[in-house]
Amino acid sequence: MSARIVTLAILLALASPARAERLITTLSTSRVLISSNFTGADVVLFGSVERDAQTVARRGVYDIVVTVTGPRETVVTYRKERVFGVWVNADSRTFVKAPSYLTVLANRTINDIADVNTLRRTQTGLARTLLPQEISGDIADSTRDDPFRQAFLRLKIERGLYREIQNGVTFLTPALYRAAIPIPDNAPTGLYEVDVKLFADGALLSRQQTALEIVKVGFEQFVASAAREHGLFYGLATALMALLTGWFASVVFRKD
Amino acid sequence: MQIYLPIAELPVNVLLVLFMGLAVGFISGMFGIGGGFLMTPLLIFIGISPAVAVASVASHVAASSFSGAINYWRRRALDPALAAMLLIGGLIGTTAGVMLFTLLRALGQLDLTIGLSYLVLLGTVGSMMIAESVQAILRARGGRPAEIRRPGSHMWIHGLPLKMRFKVSKIYVSVIPIWLIGFVIGFIGAIMGIGGGFLLVPALIYLIRVPTGVVIGTSMVLTLVTMAYATVIHAATNHLVDAVLALILMAGGVIGAQFGARTGARFSGEQLRLLLGILVLAVGLRFAYDLIVQPVDLFTVRAVEEQL
Numbered sequence: 066m067s068a069r070i071v072t073l074a075i076l077l078a079l080a081s082p083a084r085a086e087r088l089i090t091t092l093s094t095s096r097v098l099i100s101s102n103f104t105g106a107d108v109v110l111f112g113s114v115e116r117d118a119q120t121v122a123r124r125g126v127y128d129i130v131v132t133v134t135g136p137r138e139t140v141v142t143y144r145k146e147r148v149f150g151v152w153v154n155a156d157s158r159t160f161v162k163a164p165s166y167l168t169v170l171a172n173r174t175i176n177d178i179a180d181v182n183t184l185r186r187t188q189t190g191l192a193r194t195l196l197p198q199e200i201s202g203d204i205a206d207s208t209r210d211d212p213f214r215q216a217f218l219r220l221k222i223e224r225g226l227y228r229e230i231q232n233g234v235t236f237l238t239p240a241l242y243r244a245a246i247p248i249p250d251n252a253p254t255g256l257y258e259v260d261v262k263l264f265a266d267g268a269l270l271s272r273q274q275t276a277l278e279i280v281k282v283g284f285e286q287f288v289a290s291a292a293r294e295h296g297l298f299y300g301l302a303t304a305l306m307a308l309l310t311g312w313f314a315s316v317v318f319r320k321d
Numbered sequence: 322m323q324i325y326l327p328i329a330e331l332p333v334n335v336l337l338v339l340f341m342g343l344a345v346g347f348i349s350g351m352f353g354i355g356g357g358f359l360m361t362p363l364l365i366f367i368g369i370s371p372a373v374a375v376a377s378v379a380s381h382v383a384a385s386s387f388s389g390a391i392n393y394w395r396r397r398a399l400d401p402a403l404a405a406m407l408l409i410g411g412l413i414g415t416t417a418g419v420m421l422f423t424l425l426r427a428l429g430q431l432d433l434t435i436g437l438s439y440l441v442l443l444g445t446v447g448s449m450m451i452a453e454s455v456q457a458i459l460r461a462r463g464g465r466p467a468e469i470r471r472p473g474s475h476m477w478i479h480g481l482p483l484k485m486r487f488k489v490s491k492i493y494v495s496v497i498p499i500w501l502i503g504f505v506i507g508f509i510g511a512i513m514g515i516g517g518g519f520l521l522v523p524a525l526i527y528l529i530r531v532p533t534g535v536v537i538g539t540s541m542v543l544t545l546v547t548m549a550y551a552t553v554i555h556a557a558t559n560h561l562v563d564a565v566l567a568l569i570l571m572a573g574g575v576i577g578a579q580f581g582a583r584t585g586a587r588f589s590g591e592q593l594r595l596l597l598g599i600l601v602l603a604v605g606l607r608f609a610y611d612l613i614v615q616p617v618d619l620f621t622v623r624a625v626e627e628q629l
Contacts, residue, residue: 101565103325104332139625143429146619151612153433154621165624216620250325250332281327288327292560300556303564304549307380307571311387311545314575318388 086127087115088273090261097248097279099286105250108277114240114263128171128178128264129234130189131244135166135226135279136255142217158213159199165253166226167194170233170244179267187262187269191218191229225249246277254279328563329373335569337367342573346385349574350581352597353389353537355382355516355544358443360570361435362604369566371432375422375514376555377563377570382516383548384571385578386541393538400489400535404542406496407521410503411547417504418511419554425512426559429623438513439608446520447602454594461591490531490539498528507547511555516544519601533590 090112097106114127140163146155171178175190185193196214198207207214221227226249234244246259256278263271281289291299323332341363349356357378364374393399425431481495502524506517521540525531531539556562585593 099325101325102323104323140622141429141625142620142622144619145616145621147615151433151437152616152619154429157429159625213620216618217622220618220620220622251330253330285325285327288564292328292556292562292564296557296560297553299564300553300562303380303556303562303567304383304552306564306568307384307549307552308387310568310571310575311384311389312391314384314388314579315391318579 086263086265086271088261088263088271089113089115090259090273090275092259092275092277095275095277097252097277099254099279099281100283101285103250103285105252106248108246108248110244110246110259110261112242112261112273114242114271116240126239126265127236128173129236129242129244130172130175130178130262130264131168131170131234131246132189132260132262133166133168133170133246133277134164134258134260135253136164136257137162138165138253139163140217142213142220144213144216158207158211158217160207160214160217161197161199161204163196163217164194164227165255166257167191167221168228168230168233168246170230170246172232172234172236172242174231175229178264179269183267183269189262191222191227224251226251248279252279254281324565324569326369326563326566328377328561329369329566331368333367333369333566338566338569339573341367342381342570343577344573345570346574346577347581347584348577348600349385350389350578350583351585352519352581352593353522353541353585354518354597355386355541355548356574357382357510357515357517357548358439358513358519358601358604360574361514362439362607364566369563371435372422372426372559373561373563373566375435375512376552376559376561377567378514379511379548379551379555380562380564380567381570381574383545383552385574386516386518386545386548388575388578390538390541390545393541396538397489398535399538399542400487400531401542402485403487403490403499403531403535404539406485406499407503407506407539407543408546410500410505411507411543412550414504414507414509415511415547415551416507416554418508419551419558421508422512422555423558432621433612435513436608436612438509440605440612442509442513442520443601443605444609446523447598447600447605450523450594450598451602454591454598457591458595490535492530492532494529502528503543506543507551510544510547511551516548518544519597 090110093109097108110131140160142158143154144156145152148155169191184190188194192209195206197204218227234242236242256276259275259277261273262269322335324335325332345356345360348359360378360381361374365371425434481497483496484493485496486493506521510517518540521543522536525536526533552562
């Protein structure tokens with residue numbers, strides 16, 4: 066019986082796009098290249114809200130929230146305490162698979178776009194992003210007032226890796242929007258997921274995903290991959306380089 | 322002029338790093354030391370993680386001590402046999418040091434250990450050097466002759482077995498304290514990113530009674546080999562050596578060292594030791610400040626390396 070209801074729901078869901086808005090997005094580039102002169106970049110996202118004849122007329126305006134999530138990593142947050150007069154890392158929490166980079170762009174204050182429950186359910190906004198912690202073997206999301214969670218967010222924001230830009234999305238026409246995704250100079254390399262959400266009258270109407278990639282190129286890429294994959298040879302080469310530099314200097318500056 | 326460092330994963334100003342290399346190189350040439358104890362804190366100060374700083378400075382110290390060692394070798398002012406004995410302990414010590422470095426990094430206590438080691442070691446050595454050199458300067462002012470090596474004096478070290486004759490240094494001592502000194506220098510060098518010249522030179526003079534003429538050259542050979550070796554194993558185990566950073570540092574370092582050596586020749590041994598003592602103590606106190614004063618931010622984050 067319940068299976069039949071689910072089937073019906075799926076059929077309805079599949080049928081519904083006819084009257085819902087569709088999102089179309091494109092990025093100015095899908096690959097950000099890190100070369101030796103990289104000091105950060107902006108990736109521009111363009112998109113439009115597609116409507117067709119069946120789309121219901123809406124009183125309100127559209128709201129767009131763009132969430133860019135970098136490669137996930139496990140991060141330990143330490144808290145220092147004074148032990149015998151010295152500040153040491155005493156307590157710590159492990160955040161499992163936290164985004165290394167997270168930027169949320171919206172066209173207006175996120176809290177005005179939808180009610181708290183909708184925002185929480187759709188994980189919209191920095192404060193509502195899930196940051197699961199590992200607590201004695203179990204993994205559970207941290208509460209929003211957890212000091213370690215707050216410190217983690219604050220430190221990420223200070224480093225420019227987490228951002229929330231409330232006016233980061235601009236509507237060029239009522240259906241055409243634009244957003245500049247800031248990529249800081251310390252952004253980790255890897256695949257970045259770009260999630261675009263369309264809200265109207267406080268409800269999530271449509272969602273569209275795309276991705277961009279941040280890669281080291283040329284010499285930077287060569288050095289980084291050599292260091293990781295051929296550590297021993299890389300070390301030998303660096304040591305040899307040191308010896309050559311030292312030898313060269315002693316020849317050039319020879320006093321006699 | 323910004324350049325992106327591939328391993329440290331952040332851009333730095335090339336001219337700033339080059340200047341740091343020059344300045345530290347100048348000091349290292351002036352005092353005949355590697356300068357790692359100054360370079361590592363400077364790199365940490367400009368935002369490079371302590372782990373990358375320690376691993377990358379090793380190659381910088383290797384470069385400057387190699388250029389120094391060649392000069393001493395030309396003047397035959399080093400003792401190859403003594404250097405070889407020191408190296409036996411030094412290489413074992415370096416291996417142990419890198420292992421402890423890896424372990425402390427996993428435990429999240431590497432930064433604290435680096436800070437505490439700098440404080441204790443530099444604080445003690447700096448104070449001792451200042452006290453000793455001030456006494457020497459006062460003695461010289463008073464017209465009394467400087468204390469010379471007493472040929473008959475016996476210490477417990479001279480009672481140890483496994484004695485060996487070192488022809489260049491003209492000493493006959495047990496190899497056990499030599500191995501031990503090599504081990505300690507290699508061990509702390511790998512953890513703190515220092516060559517240890519400022520520790521090794523006094524240890525060889527006061528404990529082993531190596532003549533001052535060969536002591537700096539010999540100490541440079543040990544520093545050179547342990548630091549080159551530390552570069553290789555830091556690269557192989559922790560993947561933290563930034564070759565681009567190291568190259569800029571080295572280039573500045575070897576040039577600065579030449580000018581430093583010329584300036585150093587104008588000072589007397591006591592004056593140099595006093596200056597170096599003040600410098601060493603100042604770096605130690607800087608670390609003390611960080612450890613004792615409440616940090617602005619009690620929290621720090623560190624990504625756990627995903628094992629590939």
